[in-house]
Amino acid sequence: MSEEGLIKLLITTPQNFLLAEPLPLDCGRELKQVNIRYETVGTLTPEADNAVLITHALSGNAHVCGRYTENDPKPGWWDDMVGPGKAIDTDRYFVICSNVIGSCAGSTGPRSIDPDTGNPYNLTFPVITIRDMVRAQKRLVEFLGVRRLLSVIGGSMGGMQALEWAINFPDMVDSVVPIATTSQLSPQCIAFDWVGREAIKNDPRWNSGNYSADRVPEGGLSTARMLAHITYLSDESMSRKFGRELQDADSYSFDFQRDFAVESYLEHQGRRFVELFDANSYFYITRAMDYFDMARRSGGDLAKTFSAAKAAFLVVSFSSDWLFPTAESRKIVNALLKNRLNVSFCEIQSGYGHDAFLLEVDALGRMVRDFLRNRLEVRRG
C-alpha cells in the first residue's frame, strides 16, 4: 500500500437550498426563488453547539475544503485551514460554507434566470449588500437546525460578512473571527474597484452585461482581476517572488509582449480567473464591498454600530496587507472595546500582503484553533 493510501481523503458534496420565501434586500427590492449553494463537513452535535460558518472572499465559493472525488486534483479554497485534525477541525466542528448571493458558483446571481422573465437577470439583478448576503446565510443556518453558531469565520469580504453577523443576528453567534478585513471600504479600494469595472465595461463583449456564455468579456475581466491581484500581494512579496526577472530570455525583447516574470504571472492569473468567474458577478460583488460601511448606519459612529453585538471576537490582520491594513482592524477592535466586548486581536507579521489570510496557515491556524476550543469549552460550561 502506498503512503498516499494512508491519507484519508475528505470528500465533500455541494448541496442546494432553495429559500422558501423571497429575500428582502437593502436596496428595497426583493429576490424571489433564491438558491444557496453550500457544503457542510463534520457532524452537528445533538445540542447543535458546534456549528462554524465560514464566509468566503470575492472569488470564493462553498467548496471550502476537501475534494469532490478521489482523483480531484484541487482541494477547496481553505483546505489548509479546514478539515479533519486541522485548525478548523471538522472532527470537532460542523463546518458550513455557502456561496454568497450575487456570485456565480451555484448561488443565485446576475447570471441566474429571472423567474419573472425567463431570461438571465444580468444587470437587472438588484444591487446587493454584504448584509443581504448574510440575510440569505441566516436562512440556511436555520434550515440546518442551528440556532446559535459557535463561530463565523472569514477573511477579506468574508470578514465583512462575519461582522454583519455579529450586529444583525447577535443572538445567533457565539463568536466572530474577522480576518484581514475592514469595517468600511476605503476610497482607495473603491477606486480600484471602479477601475476594474471600467476595464470590463470597455470590453465590447461585455455588452452592458448581456453577453452570451460562449462570448464572455475575457479581456476586460482578466484585466480587472490582474489589477485586483496586485492589491492582494505586497511590494515585498512581489519583489521576493519575481523581482525584475525576465520570463523567457536574458535580455529585453523591446516590444510590448510579456517580458517580465511578473507580467507572465499576472497574465496567468487573469486567464485562470476568466475560467472560474463571471463578469457580471464581478460587478455585483465589488459593488457590495464598495457599499460596505458599518459606521455609516450609525451616523459615522462605529462603536454605536457595534453596540448591538454580543459575540466574542478574534480580530486578525497581517502586517504587509495594504488593501485592508492593520489600522482598519484596530478601528474595529477599538469600537468593540468601547462596548466592553470580549476581544482578542493579533497582527501577524507576514510579507504576503492581503493574500496572507490564505497563506499564513501556521500562525493563523494556531490562533483560530485555540480560540474555537476555548469558545466551545465556555459554551459547554
Next chain:
Amino acid sequence: MSEEGLIKLLITTPQNFLLAEPLPLDCGRELKQVNIRYETVGTLTPEADNAVLITHALSGNAHVCGRYTENDPKPGWWDDMVGPGKAIDTDRYFVICSNVIGSCAGSTGPRSIDPDTGNPYNLTFPVITIRDMVRAQKRLVEFLGVRRLLSVIGGSMGGMQALEWAINFPDMVDSVVPIATTSQLSPQCIAFDWVGREAIKNDPRWNSGNYSADRVPEGGLSTARMLAHITYLSDESMSRKFGRELQDADSYSFDFQRDFAVESYLEHQGRRFVELFDANSYFYITRAMDYFDMARRSGGDLAKTFSAAKAAFLVVSFSSDWLFPTAESRKIVNALLKNRLNVSFCEIQSGYGHDAFLLEVDALGRMVRDFLRNRLEVRRG
C-alpha cells in the same frame, strides 16, 4: 491699473530642434529626423554656467512654467517651482525643459510620421529607454551652447532621466536632483504598467495602435490613467480628500454609475488625460520605465553603475509615496555614498503620496533653491 496688472506674466514660447544626425537607440535601431520640442526661460550667462535642465514625468511636456499668452488660463506643469524669484529662479538660471522622445507633446513619438513610409509609426516606432531620452536631450543641450549643466532636476520619470545624465554624461553635469524616483522599476510598478496597457489593448478602438485621430481608444486610455492616478495618491490623501463621500446624493444609488466622490474624481482625471495624451505614447513611455534598471547594467551592482558619476546629488523622497518609496531613494543614496560622492538626502514628510513632488512646493522649493545657489557658488569659486 488693476492689481493684476502689477504681476509680470512670464510668457514662454515652444521651440523645435531637429537633430542633425540619426539617434542610436538601446534597442539597436536608430531614429531618423528626430524633433525635440523644448522651452527655455531665463538667460544663459556668457560663461554658460547657469543652465538647469528640468526633466519631466510620464505625462509631462516642455512647458514647465509660464504661460503661452497673457490670457492663457493654465501655467506650465511646475510653475509653482520654476519662474522669476521662485525656487528654480529663472532670474538667475537658464532653464531648459524638453519633451521626451516617445511622448506626444511635440517631440518625435509613435504618432509621428515615419520618414521611410510617410505613415505614422504607431507600433513600428522603436521601443525606447530612459537613456535614449537622455541621449536626445544631450544633443539639445549642446545645441544650446551648454557644455556643462549646473543641474539636472526631475521628479518621478524625470528623476530617472536625471540619474541617467549623471552616469552617461558625467562631465556635462555639475549636479543632479532626483526627486521621488527609483533606480529600477519595482515588479509592482511593472505590474501596474502591464495592467494599464492591457486596459488599452482591450479597447477595440486601439486597433493594435493603428487608430485614427478622430477615433482614439478613449475608454482604454482613460482606464489606464485612472489606475495610474490611484498610485500617484496615497491612502491617506484619498481618505482626507474624498473619504466615502457620495458625489450627488445622500444615499447609495444601488447601481453601477458613479456614486462616490472618488469615482467622480477619477472619471474626471481619466477624461482630461484622454484630451492631453496619446495611447501609443502611453505604451512607449511606460515601457521605457519598465526597462529602467540602473543596477542591471553592472550585473546588479548599483554602486558600480554609479562609479561613473561625478556630480553632486540632492536626493529627495516623500514619506507617503508608495510608488517610489523612500527605500528606493535610500538605495540610490547608499550606492552614491559608496562612491564617495557629494550627496544630500531628504525625505519630506507629506501625505500626498507620489504626487507630492508637484505639490510640496514649500519644503521642496527651499531645498532645491539652497542647493542650486550653493552649486553655483561652488562653480564660480
